Amino acid sequence: MNVKLYTKYVVALAFAIGFVGMGYSKGAPPPPIPPPVGAQVPIDDYIPSLFFIAFIAGIYFYSRLDKKQATNA
Incomplete structure (x- = not known):
């Protein structure tokens, strides 16, 4: 038989022996x-x-964002 x-x-x-031993070594x-x-x-x-409250809060915080205009820079 090949050594490798x-x-x-x-x-x-x-x-395999280690995994079996670990499984049986665990107590109750x-x-x-x-x-x-x-x-x-x-x-x-x-x-x-909660969905309704989150939707209303999202609209509120989105409306408070500063609307930045696109620049040509």
Whole structure:
């Protein structure tokens, strides 16, 4: 067998053993944290109003920009 090919097999085998060992060496995951206290309000209800507010704010700030005239310089 070619030495370079043999070396590639050995390196691949070492990586495979390492990945398997890493997977099995992890312990059990920690317990989940308790949910926050209070009402759970999804942001999905506010998305249309947020788009409207962002649109109005964009118009306001765009209207405040200095309109530069094109120069021939």
